[in-house]
Amino acid sequence: METRDVTIEVLRYRPEQDSEPFFQSYTVPCEEHWVVLDALNYIKDELDRTLSYRWSCHMFVCGSCGMVINGEPMLSCKKFVRDFGDKIRVEPLSNFPIERDLVIVQDDFMEKLSSVKPYLIPKEERSIESGEYLQTPAQLKTYKQYTMCINCLCCYAACPQYGLDDKFIGPAALALAHRYNADSRDVGRSAREDVVASHEGIWECSFVGACSLVCPKDVEPAGAIQQTKFTSAIDYITGMVSGGGKK
Amino acid sequence: MEIIETDIAIVGAGGAGLRAAIEVAEADPNVKVLLISKVYPMRSHTCAAEGGAAGVVKDNDTLEYHFNDTVGGGDWLTDQDAVEYFVNEIPKELTRMEHWGCPWSREDSGKVAVRPFGGMKIMRTWFAADKTGFHMLHTLFQTSLKYPTIERLDEYYVTDLMVEDGRVHGVVVMEIRTGKMTLVRAKAVIICSGGAGKIFPFTTNGAIKTGDGMAMAYRAGVPLKDMEFVQYHPTGLPATGILLTEGCRGEGGILVNKDGYRFLQDYGLGPPDPWPRLKAMELGPRDRLSQAFWHEQKKGRTIPSPWGDVMHLDMRHLGEKKINERLPLIRELSRLYAGADPVHELVPVRPVVHYMMGGIHTNIDGATPLAGLYAAGECACVSINGANRLGSNSLGELLVFGARAARNAVDYVKSTEYLNKVKTIQAQAEDAQSRVKALFQSQGTESVPGLRKELNATMEEGCGIYRTEAEIKATCDKVTEIRARYKDVKLEDTSTVFNTDLLQTLELGCMIEVAQTVAVSAFERKESRGAHQRLDYEKRDDVNYLKHSMAHFDPDGDPRIDYLDVVITKSQPAERIYGAGAEGQVV
């Protein structure tokens, strides 16, 4: 197979040795059909066993391999080497602490994810015998886009508000809250509202919109957040008018 | 060493592990459950499943049909009591998934939609576009967050099972980001660690599918059952092995050779028209389709490509609208990775290693012969798949048996105390730890990627779609050699923080053990059945081999193989008929 030599500059950070990250260059003979992840795997297998990064599916669905490639957060299994020149710069996702090399610490996101109650809260429990909830294709369409999130965290890496203040619940978690809110089977919106409509929730988002631009799954978190803002604001104002703004 | 106590430890947080954890939490909130996974739950490979999950819901369908399809599809190497339980339960489980929010695709009426799948007499595969596993996994994971009693250890690698007095009493885990090892004391352990496709070079399986749980149980003395049955999926993209779901054919896609001819009609699957017809042509079972490809290749009627010969998957007649709605991921994958847009072009595909029918031997309860040890999902072999799994049965399997294993584990732990031999327990755990530590000290010369490549190559040689005695023998010998050389493996990364070199080394150890059971079981089975096809024994041999093979661990030698009878309740072995003959067929 024909190959092309590409210089891959990888941000390395080995917590036991390094006080701060540095770039290390590798020359990789890349095949035409390779994605950036293939080049990293080549480095790992042939050049340097000490390079650490996460990956699993190689088909952009597990969400493990988010990295910043030439300045943009993206999935390394979805981005082809052939789309770059002779030099590719690979860094860990921005806005997260670096655990090691390209591996970031994502505990914060995992907490945020569960804080928005991302599960169906039905009006009443339904027995298995009574079968499925009916949901038309149109009703499905209303929230389907927001179910596509693979938790790759590219959006968090692109969102400056999260970078400036990591108390922000952030795009993917808020989009997920919206996914359930918009599901015809769900009535849990008010249960999610305390977190979603808090200072740290939707109101911390200033609609930079970068999250949607970098999202590899077209989840459109920016849109989900704006739509949530709208319904939440209406809720808040009607609540204020009718009940003196309880919360 | 630090000790964590729990009642039930679950190894693996894929579909099976999550379903099991939820079942424990629902069954009894007082039972502590610890869900351990080497990757974050939503990274588990269940997310890669595309096509769907089969379950009888429509009026034209019956449980009996699903039973017959599954038993026949598995070439009668299935345990029929388990299959019967499975087909009964799966509609309920899929409905439960719906109640938990799974975004199943719908009919206009609002009811869930179903699509046809290979080897199924009736359309019965529930699907969520072409990302069924992904949606199921995320639904399960997100639902699991509702239960405060489910505790998790994300990115913890389980290295060993702790066994004493003929019962399991915990696992040893390594926190990947610190390298720290901890003993998890548990009264019961459920292994849900997924498959082992990575023992082959060309596979749809993700990097994490290295058979760890299988190896763990096997080393602890639990036999691995029916390991010779490795499923090749007929339609993987060349170069990457990325899967194009059977749903492509379910929706009406066809397979053609280099002359544009639908060659499946030459292999007992025809006639080609009218199309689509269930259980015929492209909707035949996977083993038959992959085997037909092999023959076409031998006849020189396939298309050469830089990554081996291919056939063409033609979906152009489905039209853009249908493809976008039902197969959006397939379109994206084909365009990106094969440079072919299925709306306008033929997509090159070839058979690719996909699924392990075999696994940790369990009974219908999900229990292994070792007290306190359960297994479910792809790592287990409860024998509903037999010699060939029907597409869309495994997503159902991990729900049904994940839940069942969990319920039984709950019952078990309620009547069991922690093993009380503190010294022995400690010593065992320390032992496990020193084995890992020894790797850091090793002055070996063998490289992990090197051994892995050799292992992959020999597995493809000897345990491919068609097998012969000589080839399997060579593979057996080679794996034995690799296993010996592995003792001399060199760790190049000595960090304790997120050391992926170490992980790959441990995983390779598991892959070698599992590979050996595949090769030796294949060698011993001198017949052709389902996915195990031998050119030197072309016929199915029910007299000698209507039995499960059981591979037992031997620390120094090759695995020992013995056999276990298949459970037959109502369907006597018969010929598997597809194509025209399948129409009026009872079984």
Added chain:
Amino acid sequence: MARSAKAVPWFLFAAGGTVLSFILPVMIFTTGIAPALGLFTDALSYDTMSAFVGNWLVKLVLFGILTLACWHAAHRLRVCAHDFGIRADTAVAVILYGLATVGTATAALALVSI
């Protein structure tokens, strides 16, 4: 966590952003650029203007636009201050929303005086 009262100024901000995006360019052109170009001299003459703005409906519309402009700007400047690294959000909010209130009041005053 508690629901944030930001909902209210945000609502004004959003409503403002929408209305202003339609009306502002042409308004700015008419009142801000046309005079220098010597355009619309009749329309901008004192007589026509005072008669035009004298209409209560026009007053109401102008009041609406000006209020929204004040609140839109105030809310966005609050975010802006945050973006420029000024983290005393409460103080910033008090000042800016205070200014917006003053703006709203003076706009009303000015309109009433015509």
Added chain:
Amino acid sequence: MNRKPYRRELSKTSWFMTHQRYKSYMLHEISSLFVAIYAFILIIGLFRLGEGPEAWEGWLGFVASPIGVILHVLIFVFSIIHTMAWFKAVPQAMRIQRGEEIVPGKLIVGAHYGVLAAVSLFVLILAGVA
């Protein structure tokens, strides 16, 4: 503990210089300053209008003065930036679904530009005719 996660801080005061899209975003944010200035000028103008013809003429004079012109050109440019950025974001914030179809963003944006043209034309005609 062998872990030592490395935190990279975003500069609180200059982060927006790191990427073109952040610069565009900030430009849009800044537009609000000009909206405020315009509102201020207009309110003054209304006061002047209330004070009589001379005061009004004086205000018009300011508008046509070099400073007035520079200011208004800036305000105008930023108002265009605002309008374009706002319209571009509308399909995200406002998703319109007809049955199973989501109305394409282009259509929504187009409609907005249509309304913009109509409103502008209306005002211009009003100003020109009156």
